[in-house]
Amino acid sequence: MADKRRKKDLTFLERIYIPEIIKGLLLTLKNMLKPKFTMQYPEEKFIPGGSYRGRPVLVQEENGEERCVACGLCSRVCPALAIEVQAAETQREKERYPEKFEINMIRCIFCGFCEEVCPEEAIVMSKDYELAFTSREDAIYGKDKLLVPVHQLKDRIEFLRSYK
Amino acid sequence: MPKLVVDGKEIEFKQGQTIIEAAKEAGNTIPHFCWHPSLSVSGNCRVCLVEVEKMPKLVIACSTLAAEGMIVHTASEKALAARNAVMEFLLINHPLDCPICDEAGECKLQDYAYAHGVGESRFVEEKTHKDKRVPLGPNIMFDGDRCISCSRCIRFCDEIAGAPELTFVKRGDRVTIVTYPGRQLENPYAMNVVDICPVGALTNRDFRFKARVWDMSANKTICQGCSRGCNIELWVRNNEILRITPRQNDEVNSYWMCDHGRLNTFKFVNADDRVDGPYLRREGSLAKVGWDEAFAAAASELKQFNKNEIAFIGSAFASCEDNYMLREFALNVIGSRHIDFMRHSDSNFGDEILRKNDITPNTMGAELVGVTPAAGGLNFDGIINSINEGKIKALYLIEDDILSANPELENTLAKLNLFIVHSSNFNKTTTLADIVFPAAAYAEKNGTMVNFQGRIQRLMPAVATLEQDRSLDGMAMSRLDKFGTRFDRWAKGNKRDVRPTWKIILSLSAAAGYKLIRQAQANMAEDIFEIMSKKIDAFKGLDYDKIGEKGIMLKIDVAEKA
Numbered sequence: 001m002a003d004k005r006r007k008k009d010l011t012f013l014e015r016i017y018i019p020e021i022i023k024g025l026l027l028t029l030k031n032m033l034k035p036k037f038t039m040q041y042p043e044e045k046f047i048p049g050g051s052y053r054g055r056p057v058l059v060q061e062e063n064g065e066e067r068c069v070a071c072g073l074c075s076r077v078c079p080a081l082a083i084e085v086q087a088a089e090t091q092r093e094k095e096r097y098p099e100k101f102e103i104n105m106i107r108c109i110f111c112g113f114c115e116e117v118c119p120e121e122a123i124v125m126s127k128d129y130e131l132a133f134t135s136r137e138d139a140i141y142g143k144d145k146l147l148v149p150v151h152q153l154k155d156r157i158e159f160l161r162s163y164k
Numbered sequence: 165m166p167k168l169v170v171d172g173k174e175i176e177f178k179q180g181q182t183i184i185e186a187a188k189e190a191g192n193t194i195p196h197f198c199w200h201p202s203l204s205v206s207g208n209c210r211v212c213l214v215e216v217e218k219m220p221k222l223v224i225a226c227s228t229l230a231a232e233g234m235i236v237h238t239a240s241e242k243a244l245a246a247r248n249a250v251m252e253f254l255l256i257n258h259p260l261d262c263p264i265c266d267e268a269g270e271c272k273l274q275d276y277a278y279a280h281g282v283g284e285s286r287f288v289e290e291k292t293h294k295d296k297r298v299p300l301g302p303n304i305m306f307d308g309d310r311c312i313s314c315s316r317c318i319r320f321c322d323e324i325a326g327a328p329e330l331t332f333v334k335r336g337d338r339v340t341i342v343t344y345p346g347r348q349l350e351n352p353y354a355m356n357v358v359d360i361c362p363v364g365a366l367t368n369r370d371f372r373f374k375a376r377v378w379d380m381s382a383n384k385t386i387c388q389g390c391s392r393g394c395n396i397e398l399w400v401r402n403n404e405i406l407r408i409t410p411r412q413n414d415e416v417n418s419y420w421m422c423d424h425g426r427l428n429t430f431k432f433v434n435a436d437d438r439v440d441g442p443y444l445r446r447e448g449s450l451a452k453v454g455w456d457e458a459f460a461a462a463a464s465e466l467k468q469f470n471k472n473e474i475a476f477i478g479s480a481f482a483s484c485e486d487n488y489m490l491r492e493f494a495l496n497v498i499g500s501r502h503i504d505f506m507r508h509s510d511s512n513f514g515d516e517i518l519r520k521n522d523i524t525p526n527t528m529g530a531e532l533v534g535v536t537p538a539a540g541g542l543n544f545d546g547i548i549n550s551i552n553e554g555k556i557k558a559l560y561l562i563e564d565d566i567l568s569a570n571p572e573l574e575n576t577l578a579k580l581n582l583f584i585v586h587s588s589n590f591n592k593t594t595t596l597a598d599i600v601f602p603a604a605a606y607a608e609k610n611g612t613m614v615n616f617q618g619r620i621q622r623l624m625p626a627v628a629t630l631e632q633d634r635s636l637d638g639m640a641m642s643r644l645d646k647f648g649t650r651f652d653r654w655a656k657g658n659k660r661d662v663r664p665t666w667k668i669i670l671s672l673s674a675a676a677g678y679k680l681i682r683q684a685q686a687n688m689a690e691d692i693f694e695i696m697s698k699k700i701d702a703f704k705g706l707d708y709d710k711i712g713e714k715g716i717m718l719k720i721d722v723a724e725k726a
């Protein structure tokens with residue numbers, strides 16, 4: 001700091017301190033009158049934009065089917081080993097589907113690697129950041145909690161496409 | 165020996181070898197799809213194109229004989245350009261199927277596309293479409309789109325299995341594989357085509373979609389299907405065996421194994437009917453008890469009988485170590501001379517390729533360690549007759565479901581006053597047992613077995629048990645095994661309360677007040693083998709390291725034994 005001065009170098013006004021206190025109070029006053037930006041969470045919710053990385057979810061097509069083909073790449077790339085996929089055969093054209101798909105939300109570190117690696121755009125990061133559990137078992141999300149209809153995920157999918 | 169130069173390195177070759185063979189022996193594997201060391205040369209995939217100095221054009225390494233002074237470049241600019249071009253051609257009609265393809269992770273096309281592909285497709289036209297999901301036989305599914313027409317599967321059926329069942333039909337980009345009219349791909353060795361298919365065109369219907377290769381560990385051991393003892397790998401995920409593949413051993417099974425071994429020798433290890441902890445018969449039904457209680461009960465029950473009233477039956481399904489300890493227990497602790505084992509033979513099983521009529525893996529081992537009647541003792545039939553006559557009242561049986569093998573034994577076994585069984589699974593025999601000890605299955609223990617050739621080979625564990633830890637006991641570890649915790653469902657696995665037979669017998673003799681072997685000397689199967697190697701001539705000078713992963717021939721006269 002340039003004006004790091006010794007006490008003996010201070011002027012009289014500076015030494016009596018009162019003008020400095022007034023300056024500080026004025027700053028406080030100014031901010032009191034400005035509009036508030038504190039968010040009254042949880043009454044008021046923060047809704048992030050498309051670039052936000054909330055919990056990973058599986059994309060559910062309009063017809064109710066998952067996009068995921070259970071290739072297991074997300075599970076392989078996940079640095080936290082949060083994902084477990086069990087594939088099985090289906091009669092659909094893409095003959096493989098996830099019989100079981102579980103993400104352990106205690107393990108997940110919201111890195112988004114799973115989303116990046118997925119060849120089917122089947123797993124994407126959502127806007128959901130409200131995650132609280134009371135037991136280890138509760139933190140394991142199965143397909144029931146992971147599948148989210150595709151229209152709810154538009155923001156993120158558009159964001160991804162614009163950056164690919 | 166003549167020499168040629170491959171990639172600047174001078175290597176020796178045998179007259180008649182091709183470039184690819186000579187290079188492979190010197191540790192330089194030239195990329196290939198259609199060439200296989202055990203099959204005839206077909207030369208259709210063109211991936212092994214190499215540059216040979218003074219030759220006007222590139223040549224395929226798989227069908228060009230090595231010659232003195234030849235100078236070969238496998239990675240020169242010209243060779244690489246050719247390989248890239250071949251890869252591009254192969255990928256023109258290949259679907260982007262990797263995410264749903266079971267071969268992914270062990271696919272040669274993937275590997276070479278990664279190493280030699282241009283990374284992008286210049287092909288904008290419509291790809292050809294062929295039949296997908298065609299069952300070629302009971303165990304094999306074919307996907308025409310993925311086939312790269314290497315003809316390995318056809319050549320395997322013709323040359324190795326001796327069962328021409330497959331052929332190409334159509335031409336050009338429409339060429340595909342079919343079975344001959346009225347035939348199926350169902351020879352006893354058919355599933356080897358799944359292993360040699362370089363892509364995911366042929367898949368194992370028993371294993372399809374079950375697991376990604378990178379999630380499993382591959383554990384070396386030997387097949388239990390017959391007395392050949394094919395070298396195999398057990399693929400395990402979450403402590404469950406999911407498939408078996410053959411492991412190359414030129415002395416035993418080359419690159420192959422039979423479908424019976426592949427399909428029928430692992431499911432019992434995963435099954436729900438495993439004996440999990442010791443059982444005692446109480447008020448007519450078997451009840452689970454603790455180990456100490458079971459040992460105490462077995463020891464005191466055995467003491468109720470005169471030594472000549474107790475007989476022992478070893479097993480050609482159990483390891484040499486297990487059989488040896490049973491014999492020591494019979495002769496030195498109990499003092500009985502009545503010990504033998506049941507032979508299992510199926511005259512319809514054997515063939516000229518791999519399968520043998522003796523459908524047990526360790527007949528010769530059981531004989532070598534002495535599970536045969538001691539002087540004046542009874543053999544198997546003698547034991548059965550004596551039970552019927554009431555002379556033998558107690559029977560100690562290890563690891564053999566003799567009642568399923570011979571249902572006529574039911575009345576005989578029901579006559580016993582005491583019937584102790586070691587078994588991995590509940591079965592017909594255990595329904596008559598008074599005490600059942602949970603025996604570790606072959607996939608859960610170390611041990612040795614001797615095949616019909618007189619070759620001793622090692623069993624190595626693949627499945628963890630309550631007392632055998634995956635990492636501490638040196639089993640192969642997948643990524644999931646390495647990083648999983650006991651809170652992860654995918655790593656918890658089902659660990660059973662089982663012990664190898666030799667260990668159960670050691671504890672039992674201690675409970676009966678005998679020390680068969682000083683406990684400190686016998687913590688591992690290897691220690692038992694060391695003791696055997698001192699006492700049994702055939703095993704002299706051997707240890708687990710010498711036997712190694714591929715086994716070693718014993719110095720015995722096989723013809724006499726067999």
Ligand code: SF4
Pocket residue numbers: 056074077078079080081082083103107108109110111112113114115
């Ligand atoms: S966001 Fe990262 S840590 Fe979470 S599941 Fe996906 S890859 Fe794993």
Ligand code: SF4
Pocket residue numbers: 067068069070071072073074075085114117118119120121122123263
């Ligand atoms: S990477 Fe995508 S398609 Fe593959 S298993 Fe994960 S979510 Fe499914």
Ligand code: SF4
Pocket residue numbers: 258259260261262263265266267268269271272273274310363364365
């Ligand atoms: S055969 Fe290989 S390259 Fe083709 S889809 Fe299967 S894994 Fe991918």
Ligand code: SF4
Pocket residue numbers: 310311312313314315316317318341360361362363365366
């Ligand atoms: S099915 Fe497999 S082994 Fe047979 S020709 Fe096609 S790619 Fe080759």
